[in-house]
Amino acid sequence: xxxxxxxxxxxxxxxxxxxxxxxxxxxAEVIAGGxxxxxxxxxxVKAPECLISLKKVSGLRYIRRNGEELQIxxxxxxxxxVRSREVKKSYPVLAEAARCLASPNLRNVATVxxxxxxxxxxxxxxxxxxxxKAIGACLKFGGDVCHVAKASxxxxxxxxxxxxxxxxxxxxxxxxxxxxxxxxxxxxxLYRADGKDYLALKRGEIVSEVRIPGGAPGTGGSFQKIRxxxxxxxxxxxxxxxxxxxxxxxxxxxxxxxxxxxxxVRLFKAEGFLKxxxxxxxxIEEAGAIAYQxxxxxxNMINAGPSYRKEAARVMVVQAIxxxxxxxx
Amino acid sequence: MQNKMxxxxxxxxxxxxxxxxxxxxxxxxxxxxxxxAKDACGExxxxxxxxxxxxxxxxxxxxxxxxxxxSEIITIEGLGKGSELDPLQEAFIQHGAVHCGxxxxxxxLTAKALLDENPHPTTEQIKEAISGNICRCNGYVxxxxxxxxxxxxxxxx
Numbered sequence: 001x002x003x004x005x006x007x008x009x010x011x012x013x014x015x016x017x018x019x020x021x022x023x024x025x026x027x028a029e030v031i032a033g034g035x036x037x038x039x040x041x042x043x044x045v046k047a048p049e050c051l052i053s054l055k056k057v058s059g060l061r062y063i064r065r066n067g068e069e070l071q072i073x074x075x076x077x078x079x080x081x082v083r084s085r086e087v088k089k090s091y092p093v094l095a096e097a098a099r100c101l102a103s104p105n106l107r108n109v110a111t112v113x114x115x116x117x118x119x120x121x122x123x124x125x126x127x128x129x130x131x132x133k134a135i136g137a138c139l140k141f142g143g144d145v146c147h148v149a150k151a152s153x154x155x156x157x158x159x160x161x162x163x164x165x166x167x168x169x170x171x172x173x174x175x176x177x178x179x180x181x182x183x184x185x186x187x188x189x190l191y192r193a194d195g196k197d198y199l200a201l202k203r204g205e206i207v208s209e210v211r212i213p214g215g216a217p218g219t220g221g222s223f224q225k226i227r228x229x230x231x232x233x234x235x236x237x238x239x240x241x242x243x244x245x246x247x248x249x250x251x252x253x254x255x256x257x258x259x260x261x262x263x264x265v266r267l268f269k270a271e272g273f274l275k276x277x278x279x280x281x282x283x284i285e286e287a288g289a290i291a292y293q294x295x296x297x298x299x300n301m302i303n304a305g306p307s308y309r310k311e312a313a314r315v316m317v318v319q320a321i322x323x324x325x326x327x328x329x
Numbered sequence: 330m331q332n333k334m335x336x337x338x339x340x341x342x343x344x345x346x347x348x349x350x351x352x353x354x355x356x357x358x359x360x361x362x363x364x365x366a367k368d369a370c371g372e373x374x375x376x377x378x379x380x381x382x383x384x385x386x387x388x389x390x391x392x393x394x395x396x397x398x399x400s401e402i403i404t405i406e407g408l409g410k411g412s413e414l415d416p417l418q419e420a421f422i423q424h425g426a427v428h429c430g431x432x433x434x435x436x437x438l439t440a441k442a443l444l445d446e447n448p449h450p451t452t453e454q455i456k457e458a459i460s461g462n463i464c465r466c467n468g469y470v471x472x473x474x475x476x477x478x479x480x481x482x483x484x485x486x
Contacts, residue, residue: 003350010395010398038391079385104458105462
């Protein structure tokens, strides 16, 4: 498969990157690992006029402690995360999410920043030209119909980046650099519940760093992903849990569903249900039932219909809580 | 040269004029005639295009050639010395892991990268390492055993 023509820029600083993004006025995209972008370009789902390479921008690939906080540069590969003893020891939910992402060889190239900004996905979107020409442009392509939900005015493309639910469960923040300023925001504020307009980044902005708060003692976490094969595939649905147990009682818990909607879904109701209690098997089942009610997937995945994915959400949440409990120390 | 790039492939330095749209896979196959790596799925799910880039196994169909500026690449043609095969290649052949052979360059390079990083992998670690390399022929058992044999042989030498 060939790539469409593009101008290739190789900046060496973040300011240069932001300036170039502004200069090209939406006609340029950054390329980090390229493992998702290049597939989209081969399918002609995307054909940016210019690719701005982040490869030679210095100082974006690191995993380091700054006080209590763990800081991860946006060009850190998923493979770097998997190989990090610090991440495995301190943030098992993130280590587990990284380890089930794509495949080992793709993980050596794919990046943290790329996964955080991953394009949303849909059965009718991630297809080559013949298929999309046959069905006509959908909402995500600027057309006026959603092929999943014909009456919908909103795009249902799914947020499927594996690191995102894990990072939100950890209370992560991201540093966003723009041409004139930088800002640090909680990661969940980066996402909109809209498959087309899914990322709250202004033109010229890039994600440069992820910051994870230090873990309190007695914290455990787990990421559970269900898919057809044991490797490579995106999730039908996933669940990230991070919890803290003090004197037998759940002091804090975050539960986040991934691949269930156009943005990651935090299950506040299930969290509130478990917080402050001693977690028993019955309570976990109840939390699973709350997850089942909260999950509202649509029919835009091959092999997995909405009712299957709702049930899978329940099972993933139950498994994630159980696994997280077995890990706290 | 406006599109000049430099990289090392199988220990040899290259200075080339490469247009931005060329992938690393196209560079090694079409430009340099190193046809061990295969263009099968073209979208990073089959692993037949695997090469080792700066010590890590990667799917070359999804790496822009220009992104390999300054990198060291090892293709299957770079394993072994002349007629002397790499222990992994020997093990794959002796153990009957090679059937049609199509997945083998990618599979062996993934195994090579694994053993370079982890000389004593468990069966689970081998399975995980090759989980991005699809084989249609042999059901993976001979492949996993061949990798284990090569690792054991290295250990006893």
